[in-house]
Amino acid sequence: MxxxxxxxxxxxxxxxxxxxxxxxxxxxxxxxxxxxxxxxxxxxxxxxxxxxxxxxxxxxxxxxxxxxxxxxxxxxTPKVNQLRTDIIDMLFVEGNHFCMFCEKSGSCELQALAYRFGITAPKYPYQFPQRDVDASHPDIFLDRNRCVLCGRCVRASKEVDGKNVFQFVGRGVEKRIAVNSEQGLKGTDAEVMDKAISVCPVGAILKKRVGYAVPVGRRLYDHQPIGTASEEETTE
Amino acid sequence: MSDTPETRRIVIEPVTRVEGHGKVTILLDDEAKVKQARLHIVEFRGFERFIQGRPFWELPVLVQRLCGICPVSHHLAAAKAVDGIVGVDTLTPTALKMRLLMHHGQFLQSHALHFFHLSSPDLLFGFDADVNERNVIGVAAKYPELAKQGILLRKYGQEIIKATAGKKIHGTGAIPGGVNKNLSLEERDQLLSDIDQIMEWASGAVTLAKDYTLEHLDDLSGFGSFESNHLSIVRSDGAYEIYDGGLRAQDAEGNIIFDHVENEKYDEYLAEEVRSWTYMKFPFIKEIGPEEGWYRVGPLARVNNCDFFDTPEAEKECKEFKGLTDGKPNNITMAYHWARMIELLHSAEKIQELLDDSDLQGEDLVVTGERRDEAVGVIEAPRGTLFHHYRVNEDDQVTMANLIVSTTSNNEPMNRAVQKVAEDYLSGVPEITEGLLNHVEVAIRAYDPCLSCATHAMGQMPLIVELMDRQGRIVDRKIKG
Incomplete structure (x- = not known):
């Protein structure tokens, strides 16, 4: 025991x-x-x-x-939550997060955290980094503009899917998520049902053509902040 | 003021009580006669370029951010185009009627906003009335019942949009091949409980606009008016239509230029010209050319173009409207207001008809088809015919976008109206007053332009008028807050 x-x-x-x-x-x-x-x-x-x-x-x-x-x-505590708020604030300006047309809006963990911590506008200047999208895969869309470098896809691909589709490249502000093929996602063995695709907390890795199928009002965080219910309700 | 001969340049910036940001410049010669008057659009949005590379299913939600007043128009025009991309030509009855309901809700709220909030101060108090009274607050103080009706008509339209798109502004209702929700019985009953009142107010609004136009007909007939071509979509039987129909254009005398043109062929009939002094293009009918081929869109063009309305109250009003010009196109700029209120009434009737239709509670929301690489979506937005044209690559990314926004089509007409009003009211006048300048804005407002389609004005919107000599030196300057 x-x-x-x-x-x-x-x-x-x-x-x-x-x-x-x-x-x-x-x-x-x-x-x-x-x-x-x-x-x-x-x-x-x-x-x-x-x-x-x-x-x-x-x-x-x-x-x-x-x-x-x-x-x-x-x-x-106020002190700890301020640290968290600052990190979230930095994540928002470090990438190109346009919630207004992101299909993950309403079910995005980064957005939900911002709401939980009362962030309504950016505190720091936008960095507007130049980042690429990878639309080459027939069923998966990778938008690095929205990536927060959480590494969930990297771990899920290895640990759960038994693949090695995603990996980090670069250092510091140049750090990016990369895929294991020079042809982009279409050259990898990524599949739409992979765990690596569904664990993305933001709108960086998306199943193609799903879009806004869930109406406003029925999205994950439309009615209660992240963390209100059990962790089971966060991104699967 | 300088004694030397001078060319005076008057600038109205920004134009107030319109959507978006624009300015008017008026050049006066040595004898204070108007040499030139122009409406400039000074914002650059760049949507057509920066949506390239985005996945096509984002389009209806992304491009509706063009506008905060009529996002539903862009949402639905893009959705129609994206239906084409996913190979869907016919929606399910539930999906089609949900979109129609959303669209009519949008017409109701947008037209109410324009007539009651933006234009009624000019009509109720007079074009050159005291500016401290000639505003929406003045309307609320002196005509509280009317102001309340305007606000609640708009609110009702927004509630319709919320019920169909999930949010009052920038919702997500229309998705490729259909919609993402139906109308619950609870939502329907809530909306039905107010519809009789909405009908009554909409009817009253038509009467107000009509009576105003007829009472002031002598003054309004020539106010910023000119003969023009008119463009809109119409239903296959010639009925008034705002969601799905063929393109019809007629000239100022009512001669048909083209009719029932398929949406996909719009660029065989229409082209756009670019001019260096404004960010807004100048569309024209190809076979006539840029000089004479420009046309008007929006309520006036739609009511002129349609053979009939398929709702009884609007049809009754339409007949009276058309009777004024013996069935020929009405070319009176200020008649836009009357036509707009007929449309508002029609939308109220359509909303009532749709709410009584059980198809809205259907569960069959989306259909699929065979993927295509190019599609065009054309609808009538509150301000006029709206074109969305996209090409998509094999990776589902947008490679080309061409948007002809309603207000763009009214670019030349608005400039003509500005020129005419400036010539009629400002030429040879020793002192240009705020009231006189407002005449220019009244003519622009008749078109309900969405100059940026649309940017949200923040804070103060001052009107700045500068008097400059021919070297460009400011010799006089007036600002109104």
Whole structure:
């Protein structure tokens, strides 16, 4: 039997199993910690830092930091939420996110996080990076303008699909998602039903010709902010 | 003011109480006679270029961002084109009627906005009335019942749009080959509960516009008026139509230039000319040429062009309208308002008819077909005939887009109206007052132009009038807030 670990999350006693991350234990206890790169079916990545919490006063990513007896975890505090808000603000201006015509609007995790944190307008100047789209695949559309480099597709392709379709290239502001073929997506073994296609939290990887099939009012986050219901409702 | 002989240049910028941003320049010669008057569109949008590379199914939602007032027009024109791209020529009854309902909701709200909010101050108070009163707040203060009707007519149209597109502005209802929702019984019943009141107000609006026109006919007949060709779509039996029909053009005397032209062949009949002083092109009928082939679109052209309305109240009003000119095309610019209100009434009737149709509760929303690489979508927007033409590559990306927006077709007519009003009211006048300048704007407003189709005006919209000498030095300047 696994050892029970007890810790404090925002002053509330939480019990988890040894080896769990703070996020996993919090999820089981019904406490939502905001996230973007983390996904329940994928190995944690710790890259987006939206799930940053203070563990005994030090910033850690909740998706990768294991729980330990007696730790004090701060999540829903003004200081931590300001850190998260700043990151989301930067993500919006770092890419080319035009929610007004993005078909993921209403079901986009980045947009939903912005609403959750009360972001209504960009705080930083737009960077307007030059990014490419890849429409070569008959059933999949890749729009790098909207990519937030969460790496979900990279991990899902390897871990779940058993393929190696996506990978990061470049460094710093030049970092991009790349595909494993010089012909673009059509030259890879990507298929529309791959996990890598459905886990994208934003409108960067889309199934072609789906568009706006879900009417406004019935989209994932039309009626409640992200994290209100269980994590099951986030992007599959 | 300088004593030396001078050419005066008067600039009205921006033109107020219209959608978007434009300016008027008027050049006066040494004797203060109008040499030239022009309406300039000073915004550049670039939609035709930057949508290249985007996937075609985005188009109905992307291009509707051209406009905040009539997004449904662009949404539906693009949707019709995209239907063609996915090989669909016939929608399901539910999809077609949901789109029609959305479209008539849009006509209702857009026409109400223009007539009550933007134009009624000129009509109720007079073109040169005190500017402090001649505005929508003045209308609300002096004619509160009328202002309320205008606001609630518009609101009702927006509720229709919300019920069909999901949002009042920039919804997503029309998708390739159909729609993404039907009308629930709850939504239908909510809308039906107000329709009788809407019909009554719409009827009253026609009476108001008609009575105004007839009472002031002597003054209005020549106000910014001129003979022109008229273009619109009509139904196959010649009935008034705003969603799906063939192109009809007739000249100022009512002679048909072309009729029932298939939408896809629009560019065999129409062309556009570019002029250096404005971002708006000048469309014209090819066989007549750019000099004489320009035409008017919008309510006046549609009511002129149709043989009849297929709803009883609008048809009754249409007959009276056509009776004024013995069945020939009405070329009075200010008659746009009357025609526009007949259309508003027709849309109210159509909404009532559609809401009573159980097809709106159908579940069959989308059909599919064989993919094509090129398609054209033509509809009547509140401001006139709207063309969307796209080509798509094998990867589903847009490679070419050509949009002829309604207001573009009215470019030459608006410039003619500006020139005529300037000549009639400003030539030889010793002092150009704000009231006189408003006459120019009144003529532009009759067309309900969406100058950028459309940019949202933020904050103050000052009217700046500058008097310059022939070297371009400002010798006098007036600003109204």
């Amino acid at each position: 696994e050892k029970v670990v007890t810790f404090l999350l925002d002053g509330e006693v939480i019990q988890g199993q040894e080896g769990q991350s703070i996020m996993q234990a919090a999820d089981e206890a019904g406490k939502y910690i905001p996230r973007l790169c983390a996904h329940k079916d994928l190995t944690p990545h710790g890259s987006c830092r939206i799930c940053t919490v203070l563990v005994n006063g030090r910033p850690q990513s909740a998706c990768t930091q294991p729980i330990a007896d007696g730790i004090l975890v701060e999540s829903e």
